[in-house]
Amino acid sequence: MAEIKKKEEKARSVDPACEEVxxxxxxxxxxxxxxxxxxxxxxxxFGMKGQCCRICSMGPxxxxxxxxxxxxxxxxxxxxxVAARNFVRMIAGGAAAHSxxxxxxxxxxxxxxxxxxxxxxIKDEQKLLQLAxxxxxxxxxxxxxxxxxEVGEKALSIFGEQHGPIPFxxxxxxxxxxxxxQHSMEPRGVDREVVEIMHRTHMGVDQDPVNLMQQGSRCAxxxxxxxxxxxxxxxxxxxGTPQPIIGECNLGVLKEDxxxxxxxxxxxxxxxxxxxxxxxxxxxxxxxKKGAKGINLGGICCSAxxxxxxxxxxxxxxxxxxxxxxxxxxxDLMAVDVQCIMDALPRIAKQYHTKFITTNYRAKMSGAEHIxxxxxxxxxxxxxxxxxxxxxxxNRGTTHIPQTTNTLVAGFSHETINYLLGGVFRAAYKPLxxxxxxxxxxxxxxxVGCNNPxxxxxxxxxxxxxxLIANDVIVLQTGCSALAAAKAGLMLxxxxxxxxxxxxxxCEAVGIPPVLHxxxxxxxxxxxxxxxxxxxxxxxxxxxSDLPAAGAAPEWMxxxxxxxxxxxxASGVYTVFGTTWPTAGAPGFTDLLFNKYxxxxxxxxxxxxxxxxxARKMIEQIDNKRAALGIDKAKERVLYDMAMRRExxxx
Amino acid sequence: MGEKKIxxxxxxxxxxxxxxxxxxxxxxxxxxxxxxxxxxxxxxxxYLQSGERYWFSNDWYGxxxxxxxx
Numbered sequence: 270m271a272e273i274k275k276k277e278e279k280a281r282s283v284d285p286a287c288e289e290v291x292x293x294x295x296x297x298x299x300x301x302x303x304x305x306x307x308x309x310x311x312x313x314x315f316g317m318k319g320q321c322c323r324i325c326s327m328g329p330x331x332x333x334x335x336x337x338x339x340x341x342x343x344x345x346x347x348x349x350x351v352a353a354r355n356f357v358r359m360i361a362g363g364a365a366a367h368s369x370x371x372x373x374x375x376x377x378x379x380x381x382x383x384x385x386x387x388x389x390x391i392k393d394e395q396k397l398l399q400l401a402x403x404x405x406x407x408x409x410x411x412x413x414x415x416x417x418x419e420v421g422e423k424a425l426s427i428f429g430e431q432h433g434p435i436p437f438x439x440x441x442x443x444x445x446x447x448x449x450x451q452h453s454m455e456p457r458g459v460d461r462e463v464v465e466i467m468h469r470t471h472m473g474v475d476q477d478p479v480n481l482m483q484q485g486s487r488c489a490x491x492x493x494x495x496x497x498x499x500x501x502x503x504x505x506x507x508x509g510t511p512q513p514i515i516g517e518c519n520l521g522v523l524k525e526d527x528x529x530x531x532x533x534x535x536x537x538x539x540x541x542x543x544x545x546x547x548x549x550x551x552x553x554x555x556x557x558k559k560g561a562k563g564i565n566l567g568g569i570c571c572s573a574x575x576x577x578x579x580x581x582x583x584x585x586x587x588x589x590x591x592x593x594x595x596x597x598x599x600x601d602l603m604a605v606d607v608q609c610i611m612d613a614l615p616r617i618a619k620q621y622h623t624k625f626i627t628t629n630y631r632a633k634m635s636g637a638e639h640i641x642x643x644x645x646x647x648x649x650x651x652x653x654x655x656x657x658x659x660x661x662x663x664n665r666g667t668t669h670i671p672q673t674t675n676t677l678v679a680g681f682s683h684e685t686i687n688y689l690l691g692g693v694f695r696a697a698y699k700p701l702x703x704x705x706x707x708x709x710x711x712x713x714x715x716x717v718g719c720n721n722p723x724x725x726x727x728x729x730x731x732x733x734x735x736x737l738i739a740n741d742v743i744v745l746q747t748g749c750s751a752l753a754a755a756k757a758g759l760m761l762x763x764x765x766x767x768x769x770x771x772x773x774x775x776c777e778a779v780g781i782p783p784v785l786h787x788x789x790x791x792x793x794x795x796x797x798x799x800x801x802x803x804x805x806x807x808x809x810x811x812x813x814s815d816l817p818a819a820g821a822a823p824e825w826m827x828x829x830x831x832x833x834x835x836x837x838x839a840s841g842v843y844t845v846f847g848t849t850w851p852t853a854g855a856p857g858f859t860d861l862l863f864n865k866y867x868x869x870x871x872x873x874x875x876x877x878x879x880x881x882x883x884a885r886k887m888i889e890q891i892d893n894k895r896a897a898l899g900i901d902k903a904k905e906r907v908l909y910d911m912a913m914r915r916e917x918x919x920x
Numbered sequence: 921m922g923e924k925k926i927x928x929x930x931x932x933x934x935x936x937x938x939x940x941x942x943x944x945x946x947x948x949x950x951x952x953x954x955x956x957x958x959x960x961x962x963x964x965x966x967y968l969q970s971g972e973r974y975w976f977s978n979d980w981y982g983x984x985x986x987x988x989x990x
Binding site: 393394395398399402403408439442443508509512513514515581655676684685687688691693695696697698794801802804806807808809810811 | 947948951952953954958964965967968970971974975976983985986
């Protein structure tokens with residue numbers, strides 16, 4: 270398990286646009302993540318399997334359960350506790366990343382509400398009112414600004430909530446809330462949960478894998494139903510709740526004759542402002558004076574998903590394409606904010622003419638120019654960045670822009686799905702539930718996560734999604750996984766022809782693709798909300814764990830993916846990861862996650878190397894849930910006559 | 921837009937002509953801005969109670985209103 274795909278296969282990506290870039294770099298190798306991965310072989314097997322403990326300086330210890338000599342670390346720790354500590358620290362890292370993003374958004378939101386952040390405004394009043402109801406903020410005839418300030422303050426306070434559970438968990442199905450309460454998993458503020466994980470995993474504190482995972486669960490839930498959800502909701506209020514919109518993606522969206530600016534990272538506060546400024550007539554005029562026809566803004570990773578789903582701004586690529594975008598030679602400026610930014614980027618940028626800018630004090634990089642972004646001067650800073658790109662346009666050398674672009678429909682927030690299924694008059698998830706019950710739709714899958722050079726780029730995402738829709742499973746996607754499917758043409762209504770007959774019928778009737786783009790990685794909180802709506806609509810059980818549903822991250826690589834995976838598991842979802850599994854060397858702890866945890870929270874983890882195996886496991890899970898709900902067989906329709914009705918038990 | 925007819929096979933095997941798809945050719949140039957249909961604050965709040973009733977109606981909806989568990 271977890272072995273790198275044999276390098277003799279040579280394939281690095283299934284995306285023809287990537288292959289075009291590789292071909293142009295053959296003579297003067299740039300050195301991409303795939304090359305560095307090959308040079309790193311063999312990677313540390315102890316670290317890969319979760320058997321390495323380097324928490325104190327008596328170590329590092331490699332702990333192997335099947336070798337008497339290495340059975341225990343210097344302190345006496347066994348492998349299951351080592352793996353559990355490593356795993357919950359991964360949850361803490363991921364939860365912290367999402368939630369610090371959410372905190373940044375909350376701070377910008379509050380500044381905007383107070384009129385201190387020029388250029389930001391309340392774009393979706395209805396969503397603001399929704400949050401006011403969630404937080405118990407009085408609405409009445411109060412001015413929108415007053416409501417926004419109070420909502421902003423309440424949102425910001427969620428991160429430091431010390432005692433009571435955070436407010437958004439009340440959105441979950443009642444039975445789910447009961448499960449969390451019963452197992453002391455109701456999350457407090459994510460700040461406290463992360464700190465508690467760091468305390469418990471310090472040398473000589475929590476030594477019980479089950480107890481460690483209880484805290485891991487609480488922390489992950491504080492991310493999914495807390496930090497991430499705050500980010501999603503406040504971004505919607507400030508920038509608009511996503512609605513269906515057509516967009517273009519892949520490296521071919523870069524333009525030969527325009528100034529290309531690429532925003533990479535995760536927070537939309539910067540990308541939104543750069544988008545506004547780059548379209549200002551005076552900026553376009555400046556670009557023309559430098560010989561360009563205009564300004565072309567594109568994104569990488571989730572900053573890209575944010576502006577794609579709200580404005581249709583082209584998405585240049587997903588995680589493993591960040592280096593390739595620079596290697597086209599056509600990027601005049603790349604500005605990055607936080608998360609998933611490869612350390613190699615400034616070095617690669619130097620091989621071309623690209624200006625490489627960091628913008629967040631949390632994420633500085635040697636070799637990059639730093640322009641600190643702050644919401645008080647957002648427009649001014651965005652203007653400076655755009656002007657730098659324009660100035661750099663004449664310095665371009667030879668370019669190799671792949672001619673591949675793909676079209677997709679993005680913007681399927683859970684509110685929009687609700688609307689599309691019933692209109693404003695009677696928005697509802699009922700048509701979805703009905704079609705799950707009648708079997709046209711077999712189940713629901715969330716396919717999310719990153720890329721990882723250990724798996725052929727995009728191959729597992731695409732193969733898995735195709736297999737699922739062919740088996741009538743509707744797929745909800747976010748992040749880099751969403752972009753992989755978009756590049757394969759699966760996010761267009763026409764993709765219904767690749768779906769099974771039942772799912773295709775539903776997609777054609779509603780006019781939606783069989784694979785729905787729900788946003789960035791913090792927007793996995795939208796999938797939680799959609800799942801909750803399906804439960805609350807009725808007919809499919811009382812809890813998320815009753816649903817014929819499953820989750821997957823076939824090409825995951827980051828701690829954020831582990832946090833996301835675990836808040837889905839702790840919310841009752843069977844979740845399968847691919848590529849590699851970080852506790853594989855700890856049989857007891859892995860058994861807890863893969864088997865016993867289901868008895869505690871209703872969801873569990875699993876691993877599958879190949880996408881076909883992953884699809885098989887997910888469909889098997891969906892079928893088991895259908896059987897438990899009694900909707901696994903077509904029922905004969907019986908017309909009751911009066912005598913039969915009288916026999917019915919009225920009680 | 922003119923009516924488009926398509927031929928389909930009926931349950932008894934005979935051929936019938938029915939109304940075909942009515943959507944316009946090509947890709948839409950504008951997003952579906954359905955949220956702009958919600959006009960003033962009262963409409964927005966009403967929509968929350970009806971459309972987003974899973975969370976904002978006066979009583980719980982669907983499975984959570986059920987008297988006996990599934």
